Amino acid sequence: MLEHLAAIAADGILLGLIYAIAGLGLSLVLGIMGIVNVAHSAFIMLGSFFAFELFERLGIDPIISFFLALPVFFVLGTVVYRMLLTRLERVAQAQGLVAMFGLMVLIENLGTIVWTTDTRVITASYTNSSVVVGGLFIAKVKLIAGILALALTAIFWAFLRFTLVGRAIRAMSQNRDAAMSAGIDVRRLSTMMFGLGIACAGAAGVALAMIFPFSPNTQVQWLAWAFLVVILGGLGNVANTLVAGLIVGLLQTLCAAFLPFDYVYLVLYVLLAAVLVLRREGLTLAVRRAI
């Protein structure tokens, strides 16, 4: 029994690491820039198909695609920011939300045109194998995706904490006017931050595609997961997002092990509602400026 629980926990932790990067970009863009990017999951979906196409057409392993997705989706994010977000700077937040919703619908529909609604999977050489770690059998693909996700989270954390640009981004989120007075080009940094958020979404899409089946419509489910992580973890805080991802991953695997599958979503969404009712700021008091 104990071994079974340990296996469930390991599975949940690895899944949680991936959920953490799915929520990380959303959390940072919302926390630092105040943009409710509901199109975030559409970029996650594009990340999955990016890995799928590279794997199917060129035989490129998803591990390599994970790293390739970072620069590709960073550029995509900066283009979207320059073309769309800069036009929304002076509109009400609700209008911005509608615009991002429109972008999400556009990407999903373009995805459906290109890839249809068929469900796809990526079957790499290690997809169906497992490794023994501390006496536990762990799916190799989950271990790899989890390690990649943890590495990306650590890189984001270190970037924001230890580099001057990262500190400037944190400063911008804490006092925008003072940051501008200090000579920081907040528009340029906002573009970079949005690009990083989308890069994170793209990489998360690759990691999710390594484990789960996906189609263009799957993105709505991932949006709910990403928001669940963000609401649990509070805004713009890398460490809290990681903890929230782990909680969601663990809850999912525990529920899946002991309850009928349909109850998994019920439990998670009741938890989401409870957090929103009991503690608006998420599990921490880290609201916007605290990163």
Place this chain on the structure above:
Amino acid sequence: MNMSRTTSTLRIQEIVAGYTPGHPVLRGVNLVAKPGHITVVLGPNGAGKSTLLRSIAGFLRPSSGSIVLGETEISALPPHRHIERGIALLPQGRSTFPELTVTENIELGGWTMRSDRKRLRRAVEAMFERYSHLRELRNKPTGALSGGQQRAVEIARLIVSDPTVLLIDEPSVGLSPIVASQVYRELQALKAEGRAILLVDQDVRAAINVADYVYVLNSGRNDIEGDSSAFHGDLGAMVRRWLGV
């Protein structure tokens, strides 16, 4: 700190600026801030004092008029480009980055030096020499400091890049009288280094005590002006006139 810095005079000519089109807050303000002088702007609430500083700092683009530093027109520059020209703003209220440490706050004041990390580190160390009481606090988040300590961090961040024109908005708000008097002493030290200081203040007496020249704004226009000595008389009468009593 470079004691023989080259400074330029800041000239504001007939600027009109506001937050809503057709409803200007500043309605043709003229002003000159000279190097090595503290130029004080006074006036009742709503006179446009802070709006004037925000316009000069690039946060608010004037609809007409000019802002000239030396020979260069700067009214169209975005806020982040002003520091490159040697103009630094200390905004009203708290302006630290509370989650960042004292060192990180000061370091970001030298953002324009980021390509030369050694120079930036030297400049930050120079600030710890100047404000030695901050040295032991260097790794603390500024949000955990007292109001006076935070103001010292703000001033260190303001001058770490060695700007020649300082725009200071209400520097004593929220500070104890002792700390406020230290802030005014520091403004005089910065003036002695040859910087042009444009000070907006509600504390009329304290501001006039450090001023070389005083402008009074009323309803977005120049009202009266003169050497500070001319204002040392009946300050009460001036304030009563603002209040309309």
